[in-house]
Amino acid sequence: MEKKNLLIVVSGPAGSGKGTVLRELLKMSDEFAISVSATTRTPRPGEVDGVNYFYITREEFEENIKKDTLIEYTEYCGNYYGTLNDKVRKMLEDKNVILEIEVEGAMNVKKKFPESVLILLLPPDYKTLEARLRGRGTEPDDVIRERLAQSRNEVAHFDKYDYVVINQNEGAYDAALDILNITKSEIKRTSRRLEVKEKFYE
Ligand code: 5GP
Numbered sequence: 001m002e003k004k005n006l007l008i009v010v011s012g013p014a015g016s017g018k019g020t021v022l023r024e025l026l027k028m029s030d031e032f033a034i035s036v037s038a039t040t041r042t043p044r045p046g047e048v049d050g051v052n053y054f055y056i057t058r059e060e061f062e063e064n065i066k067k068d069t070l071i072e073y074t075e076y077c078g079n080y081y082g083t084l085n086d087k088v089r090k091m092l093e094d095k096n097v098i099l100e101i102e103v104e105g106a107m108n109v110k111k112k113f114p115e116s117v118l119i120l121l122l123p124p125d126y127k128t129l130e131a132r133l134r135g136r137g138t139e140p141d142d143v144i145r146e147r148l149a150q151s152r153n154e155v156a157h158f159d160k161y162d163y164v165v166i167n168q169n170e171g172a173y174d175a176a177l178d179i180l181n182i183t184k185s186e187i188k189r190t191s192r193r194l195e196v197k198e199k200f201y202e
Contacts, residue, residue, distance in 0.1 A: 006096040006186055007088070007113055008032075009106045010179070012121030013151030015132035017167040017175070018100055021121060024176035025098075032183075033095040035088050038064065041079040044138050054084070072101070072108040077146055081105070096183055102150075103157045110160075117186050119179060120154075120161040124168055 012018045022034055038054040040061050049055050056064075061080040064070055073082030083099055091097045099109060109116050123129045129151055133144050158164065163182050167175040186192070 004187075004192055005092050005094070006183060007092065007099070007109070007116040008096055008179075008183065009099045009101060009109050009116055009118045010121055011101060011103050011106045011118070011154060011161070012167075013123075013129055013154050014147040015129045015136070015151070016121045016123050017132070017172060018121055020172040021165075021167055021175045021179070022098060022100060024172045025179055028176055028180055031096055032098055033091045034098045034100060035083055035091065037081050037083055037099075037101070038070075039079055039081045041081070053081075071099075071112065072105045074102060074104045076102055076104075077143070077150065083109075103154045103160075107157070107160060115192070117163070117182065118161040119163045119165055119182065120158060121165050121167055121175065122155065124166055126152075128169065 010018060010022065025032055026034070036050065036052070036054060038056050038061060040056060040058050041053070043049065043052070043055055047053070058080065061073075061082065064082065064084075065073065069085055070082040071085045071088060073080060075081075081101070083101060083105065088097055088099070099105070101109070106118055110118055123132060130148060133139075133147060139147070163178075165175050165178045165182075
């Protein structure tokens with residue numbers, strides 16, 4: 001029986017703990033792969049080219065747009081971010097693929113791939129979000145303010161997502177487990193299991 005892997009979008013404001021939750025998910029199950037996006041943003045300390053992102057110039061990015069090699073892309077806080085079509089399709093042959101992307105990209109993926117699953121990851125409340133973002137200490141104050149404003153914009157799209165997962169303070173494990181359980185249920189959705197029905201009419 002052909003196994004159809006899922007395209008899963010995980011969005012969440014900076015400070016929602018997406019990175020930690022997704023790392024935890026990869027520890028729990030080997031059935032997931034995380035897509036590596038292209039970006040024109042400069043790497044943060046500790047980030048590695050080809051692991052966190054493919055860091056490219058604006059010219060290179062615009063060349064990708066022209067050549068239509070991106071599933072979706074957006075300009076976010078002054079930088080381009082985009083999902084590379086070929087790499088995602090290749091990964092989908094073996095695994096459920098997670099796109100960790102912002103809300104505009106998420107909406108575009110859903111339009112192109114209605115069978116994709118959209119998950120919004122949120123901290124318990126706005127105060128926690130702000131504390132986490134400031135605690136990270138990797139960005140100057142104006143960038144933090146911009147990202148906080150952006151986070152409210154993301155939450156405004158709440159009802160366009162299929163699922164909402166709350167990442168409690170210490171709870172990266174629980175949030176990862178929620179995503180695993182959502183995936184397990186989604187795979188059993190009737191619209192994805194038509195081959196089961198067909199077996200009764202062979
Ligand atoms: P950061 O600069 O913090 O790594 O990412 C900023 C935002 O861009 C995050 O919300 C992240 O999920 C989003 N992002 C990362 N890669 C992509 C992508 O390929 N497409 C879109 N639309 N958003 C992305």
